[in-house]
Amino acid sequence: MAEVKLLGSWGSPFSRRVELALKLKGVSYEYIEEDLANKSPLLLKYNPVHKKIPVLLHNENPIAESIVILEYIDETWEGYSIMPKDPYQRAIARFWVKFIDEKFFAAIWKACWNEGKEQEQAMEEAWELMNTLENELKGKKFFGGYNIGLVDIAANFIAFWVGVLEDVVEIKLLDEDKFPNLCKWSEEFLSCEVVKECLPPRDKLFAFFQARKEAITASKSMVYK
Ligand SMILES: N[C@@H](CCC(=O)N[C@@H](CS)C(=O)NCC(=O)O)C(=O)O
Missing domain, CATH: 1.20.1050.10 (Glutathione S-transferase Yfyf (Class Pi); Chain A, domain 2)
Structure with a gap:
């Protein structure tokens, strides 16, 4: 089974976007709360460019930037459509x-x-x-x-x-x-x-x-x- 993890922060609208997309698709995921005042080695490893949450890990492949992640989720999992078809x-x-x-x-x-x-x-x-x-x-x-x-x-x-x-x-x-x-x-x-x-x-x-x-x-x- 595919392993999905989300590095996020409780108050961030950007990581909440990703959670909403995952839930709409019915994808189970492990949520990892990031301390933005003391960024984890995991965040720095997986988003070395911006060093920001959210980061989605799909089978250890990192994807950063919430909108990029939303489109990835829509293309990867079937079911609910986040993007229009046309x-x-x-x-x-x-x-x-x-x-x-x-x-x-x-x-x-x-x-x-x-x-x-x-x-x-x-x-x-x-x-x-x-x-x-x-x-x-x-x-x-x-x-x-x-x-x-x-x-x-x-x-x-x-x-x-x-x-x-x-x-x-x-x-x-x-x-x-x-x-x-x-x-x-x-x-x-x-x-x-x-x-x-x-x-x-x-x-x-x-x-x-x-x-x-x-x-x-x-x-x-x-x-x-
Ligand atoms: N454009 C990014 C924005 C993400 C963003 O601004 N994340 C903030 C939390 S709300 C962050 O990680 N800030 C840490 C920092 O700037 O060092 C996205 O859409 O994912």
Whole structure:
């Protein structure tokens, strides 16, 4: 039987993406929690280029980068389809995943951890990006249509992590009046049992971001003293 291992980190949306894909396919795997403050020899051996999780090991063959891993999983195991069958639709799915990875994370991060004018600008930027996704979801349950697909998995951060960050930094980004489709999508996505199994505990994630917020505030007060 094939041996599948995943090097991941509990709070990482990237490793949670991979877990979700494995569960959708019904692939059993061994999960290895990585301490990112003290990276293991295994991680450094298997992802020497980026030294980041997630890394999937399939019969000792390492694959890094969550989206590369998701496509590998889809091509390797039969059953549930993560990627659309049609080449044009596959290209479109890859386009949106690239949009989320290249634009979204940076915009949300800036909106959460900046203050004043910079934060306002970052929030405007995040809203513009959310609006683009809002339009893409028109008339659809999931980005993938009736079922969760590549783009939905890649957007897990928007559905879950953004809400926790909003509570910690006390801003509202994913506003139901502004983005009804995106909010509905998030609700649908989070209500799937398999998705619930692939989310970090909310309290733990809240405490993690809260500690980050306190560290940032403390470092700022040191500078201004
Ligand atoms: N583009 C990568 C991003 C992975 C990533 O940023 N992983 C973070 C955890 S969320 C990490 O391993 N960070 C360790 C570091 O930067 O040293 C992917 O999609 O897999």
